[in-house]
Every structure is written in structure tokens, then in C-alpha cells.
Amino acid sequence: MAKLDIDWLNVFVEVYKTQSVSRAAERLGIAQANASIALAKLRRHFGDQLFSRTSRGMEPTPYARQIHPDVLASLEMLNRLVEAHGPRFDPSTAERQFRISMTDISEIVVLPTLVNRLRRVAPGVIVEAEHISIESPRRLESGEIDLAVGFMPQLEAGFYQQTLFQQDFVCLAARDHPRIRAKPTRRAFLAEGHIVVTTSGTGHAIVEKVLAQQGMERRVLLKVPSFLGVARLVARTELLVIVPRRLGDTLARHEDVRVLEPPVTLPPFAVKQHWHERFHADAGNAWLRATLAELLRDR
Secondary structure, X not given: OOOOOHHHXXXXXXXXXXXXXXXXXXXXXXXXXXXXXXXXXXXXXXOOOOEEEEOOXXXXXXXXXXXXXXXHHHHHHHHHHHHHHOOOOOOOOOOEEEEEEEOHHHHHHOHHHHHHHHHHXXXXXXXXXXXXXXXXXXXHHHOOOOEEEEOXXXXXXXXXXXXXXXXXXXXXXXXXXXXXXXXXXXXXXXXXXXXXXXXXXXXXXXXXXXXXXXXXXXXXXXXXXXXXXXXXXXXXXXXXXXXXXXXXXXXXXXOOEEEEOOOOOOOOEEEEEEEEHHHOOOHXXXXXXXXXXXXXXXX
């Protein structure tokens, strides 16, 4: 019989509790595919289906009900051992630099909140931010970066992920725009000139896909590689731009722009933090992940 992996048992407990593989993965901060793989390995190990899909969710089998108390007791004992003897990370005295790969949106929305928290509870911790890119998965795996924050659907097995918050999209227009005063109609929206931001990791492919499906072809007059200066451009021109809502709300507090609902329903996307399994148990990495999750969870 193959050796049991403690992460498999955590999946067992969360599926038992939530009756859902996807919710179990979300609670554990791992990809759903990884949770499914762990469950398949548990089934082979125990020679039992463990959970069956029903109208009420994933119902435990009689054997799963039988072993559940023992699995819980074993995990509790192991957690006590880890807490007693495992490596610790004390943010109040730690001197460590964390490197986080993120979008320019996160630089505006995430970094100020994180830095303010660190100044209070972890004065010796330094954060170095870099732009998310196609190299980010490799750099996560190698340990060159500690976390990646953004929209990264291309990550495969070996990476953990945790949703920080859900984003939807809004339209920004100059506060004194001569024609756009409230939610624009489709005709008014398409009649205006638009800015398109070409940076990756922000879920903007969703916008392009939905607009194409709706047959809405914008009159794009400006393409820029970053969101950092887009509010100033909108405030000083008559151009419109589609941005994630949290960014739009932040920019509207500092520039002469207004936040409007777009004339088409754009689906939300999850902003997640991602890390490699090699560093899942690293005490400092775990503390940073927990801090970000606390600061940025949907309010």
C-alpha cells in the first residue's frame, strides 16, 4: 500500500466538510485539478470510492464516514507537532525580502494596503514588486519570486492558488465628458473613441471576447501597455476605457473621472495569489499569503 500524503488527507477532510471538490480546493488554496488528483489517490489507497456525486453534493460513503474521525484526529496531532517544532516566522522581528509578481493594477490596488500593514506589523520586511509575465510560472517554481497576484489561468499542476477577490468591469469617462454623463447606451459607447490596455494578467481578454461575441467593435484610438497613467489620459481627453472595478473606484478618487456601468454585461473574474508547491510549507511564504488574503478578501 502506498504511503499516505498529509495533503491528501486535508483534501479528504475538506471534501467531507463542504461536499464539493471545488470548494475544498478553494478553502485549501489549491487548484481544483490538484484536489481531484489527491482524491483519486486516496480512493486507490483505501480501495473505496469515499465520496459519491449526488444532488446534494459529494456524499461520503459508509467507509468514509467510518474513517473520518480517525483522519481528523491524525491531522490534529500532526498539526500540533508542526506548531510545536516547525520553523516559525515572527513578522515583528523578521528581516526578509519578498518578491511578488503582479499586474500594474495590483500596484495601485494591492501594494498601498500591503505596505501600510507591513509598516505596522513587520517593519523589517521588504517587498519587491515586478510585473507579471510569461516567465512568472518558471520564476515561482525556482523561488526567484515568492508569489504572483493576478489572473493566471495558464498555470498547471504543481502550483497552489487562492482567490483573493472577484473583479468585474466598469467604464471610465472624464468627469466633464460632453456626451457621456451616465451609463452609456451601446450606440453612444461605440460612437466614442476608446483606450485599450494591452498588459497581461488582468482578465482583459474577457472584455475583448465578450465584445466580439456581441458584435461590438470599438473605435480604438489609443493602445497603452499599462493602467498606471490611464486615468490621467481619460480625464484629459474624451476617450473611454474599460477597467476592473476596484481599480476604477481607486482612480476616481484621485482623478477627474467618473465610474460608469458598461452597456454590456461583462463576466467577473477571480484575482488570485499563486505559489509553487515547493514553498507551500515555508513559514514566511505562508504568513505573506495569509496577510494578503486577510487584507484583500471580498468585502
